[in-house]
Amino acid sequence: MLVAVVKITGVIPVETFLNDIEASFKHKFANKPHVVPKIWKLLREHLRR
Numbered sequence: 001m002l003v004a005v006v007k008i009t010g011v012i013p014v015e016t017f018l019n020d021i022e023a024s025f026k027h028k029f030a031n032k033p034h035v036v037p038k039i040w041k042l043l044r045e046h047l048r049r
Helices: 002-009 014-028 035-048
Strands: none
Touching: 002 014, 002 035, 014 035
């Protein structure tokens, strides 16, 4: 996963990455707003590992 690469390499700050991804998902899934919280939960869970 891309989030793992960002976390390990530190190429960009994780919070910056998450903010960009959140904005992208909100735009991409504008017709399905119920999907974004589920994806967001998975990303946060993956970052805790």
